[in-house]
Amino acid sequence: xxxIAFLGAIEVGLLFALVALGVYLSFRVLQFPDLTVDGSFxxxxxxxxSLIVTGVDPYFASLAAALAGxxxxxxxxxxxxxxxxxxxxxxxxxxxxxxxxxxxxxxxPNVALLGEKTVFTPLEALGMPSYVVLPIALAVLVLGVKLAxxxxxxxxxxxxxxxxxxxxxxxxxxxxxxxxxxxxxxALSNAxxxxxxxxxxxxxxxxDVTLGVGVIVVGLAAVIGGEALINxxxxxxxxxxxxxxxxxxxxxxxxALNADLLGLQAQDLNLITAVLVTLAMVLPGVRMxxxxxxxxx
Amino acid sequence: xIEARQLxxxxxxxxxxxxxxxxxIDLVIPExxxxxxxxxxxxxxxxxxxxxxxxxxPDSGSILIDNQDVTAWPTAKxxxxxxxxxxxxxxxxxxxxxxxxxxxLAYARGKRRGFGASVSSAMREEFRAHIARLxxxxxxxxxxxxxxxxxGQRQAxxxxxxxxxxxxxxLLDEHTAALDxxxxxxxLELTREIVAERNLTTLMVTHSMRQALDIGNxxxxxxxxxxxxxxxxxxxxxxxVEDLLHMFExxxxxxxxDDALLLS
Numbered sequence: 001x002x003x004i005a006f007l008g009a010i011e012v013g014l015l016f017a018l019v020a021l022g023v024y025l026s027f028r029v030l031q032f033p034d035l036t037v038d039g040s041f042x043x044x045x046x047x048x049x050s051l052i053v054t055g056v057d058p059y060f061a062s063l064a065a066a067l068a069g070x071x072x073x074x075x076x077x078x079x080x081x082x083x084x085x086x087x088x089x090x091x092x093x094x095x096x097x098x099x100x101x102x103x104x105x106x107x108x109p110n111v112a113l114l115g116e117k118t119v120f121t122p123l124e125a126l127g128m129p130s131y132v133v134l135p136i137a138l139a140v141l142v143l144g145v146k147l148a149x150x151x152x153x154x155x156x157x158x159x160x161x162x163x164x165x166x167x168x169x170x171x172x173x174x175x176x177x178x179x180x181x182x183x184x185x186x187a188l189s190n191a192x193x194x195x196x197x198x199x200x201x202x203x204x205x206x207x208d209v210t211l212g213v214g215v216i217v218v219g220l221a222a223v224i225g226g227e228a229l230i231n232x233x234x235x236x237x238x239x240x241x242x243x244x245x246x247x248x249x250x251x252x253x254x255x256a257l258n259a260d261l262l263g264l265q266a267q268d269l270n271l272i273t274a275v276l277v278t279l280a281m282v283l284p285g286v287r288m289x290x291x292x293x294x295x296x297x
Numbered sequence: 298x299i300e301a302r303q304l305x306x307x308x309x310x311x312x313x314x315x316x317x318x319x320x321x322i323d324l325v326i327p328e329x330x331x332x333x334x335x336x337x338x339x340x341x342x343x344x345x346x347x348x349x350x351x352x353x354x355p356d357s358g359s360i361l362i363d364n365q366d367v368t369a370w371p372t373a374k375x376x377x378x379x380x381x382x383x384x385x386x387x388x389x390x391x392x393x394x395x396x397x398x399x400x401x402l403a404y405a406r407g408k409r410r411g412f413g414a415s416v417s418s419a420m421r422e423e424f425r426a427h428i429a430r431l432x433x434x435x436x437x438x439x440x441x442x443x444x445x446x447x448x449g450q451r452q453a454x455x456x457x458x459x460x461x462x463x464x465x466x467x468l469l470d471e472h473t474a475a476l477d478x479x480x481x482x483x484x485l486e487l488t489r490e491i492v493a494e495r496n497l498t499t500l501m502v503t504h505s506m507r508q509a510l511d512i513g514n515x516x517x518x519x520x521x522x523x524x525x526x527x528x529x530x531x532x533x534x535x536x537x538v539e540d541l542l543h544m545f546e547x548x549x550x551x552x553x554x555d556d557a558l559l560l561s
Binding site for chain 2: 152154155156157158159160162163166167169170171172173174175176177178233
């Protein structure tokens, strides 16, 4: 693997670490299997890119993207807690709806950001090649988000949110309005995912309506892979595992694609992902959300 | 004071599975009463408890706590007035949170939750003092995950959690039923101590007639969604399990007679 390919994998890994942290919030903290992610990731990209090409400040555009993602998460949560639609189905409905909405937002299937000012533009002043400086900037950002999330989940409100996921009946008996916490948690989760989408569009130079395909599986791969590698008993360890999982996943994919021996090509990416997730899930000592309880050897 | 007025609820109304679980429960619990509730399966004990806790909205009737109508309040809104210990030792706490995090959750019952640290060092000291009285050695394990505790330990901690904040009524839902006899006795003794110490108004559902007469100052028997027996203080003192059984059979017998009359 070349140095550029290596740093590129780190860069994308860090971007998707934000997705992984969002997926950790929904799947692990709230125990809400949420596929909205496949729609909110391109939603963030679409909102951000569309605003930037109309001349909006890229920082503001990224913030708007995160807010749009929060809205998408709340729609899914609302479908679930108010209309009592099964969580998985509620999230699929939002995801499908977002495909149309994203096309509407962009007005066409993709928006190019070539030559536009992005959040990464100021980094050019540092005079280093972008493939070096981008991973560093993203690492700082992801670390900041991780620390903020650690602080939040250890606050009284965050603890109540964790209780909502683990034991909602007990949480209600302690005065926790579980519905509100699901709404808030899903908003936060999808805001992170949409923010990742916004940064992804800005670093890749375009937003595309098909950007979201398989994002949830990649996020899940990072969360589960991280758990396979790192003990996640405390919150700060779990969020750290998401980041490591995301980076390791990208390196594994890059490694697999680069190994000429295997003869794999870019179109095999989804197959590799599925195999990696499966491997991570059957590794001993991993908590398995989708395997039946008691079937563990 | 807790008042239940003509509480009624029917599960699966209008279907062949239609089950009237409460058919007009009337019960007034003055402050300081420790009521034990008995009744056979399907008598409406759990349904009544769920209605008081807010988990179940009755079809008709009302619930008043200190003359305030709380019938329409969801569980979370009522939590400042009602504390509860569940039957399932796994049900009353969060398994993969630590002991101190579970205590902190209960510590915030009925209060506004903010963005400050969920477990402060002052709180930790207080928790340590509370949990030391259990003599289970848990005071040095506050950072351990709740799932490492045995069922009895978890019920003991659940009781402590319930008593951390003031309440109008403590609901105990067969909280010793899932424990072995020795542990059950320990948890029951702890219940007696905590209730006496804080003079808590308590409603305890139990399947054991022995337990129902041994603890508290009042015993209520439910049958087919109604209160069929309500004895307290002096009237209850001399009662034995056989007396209760006798009364129970009388209630059932008289109903059989009613049916016989209808059918004849």
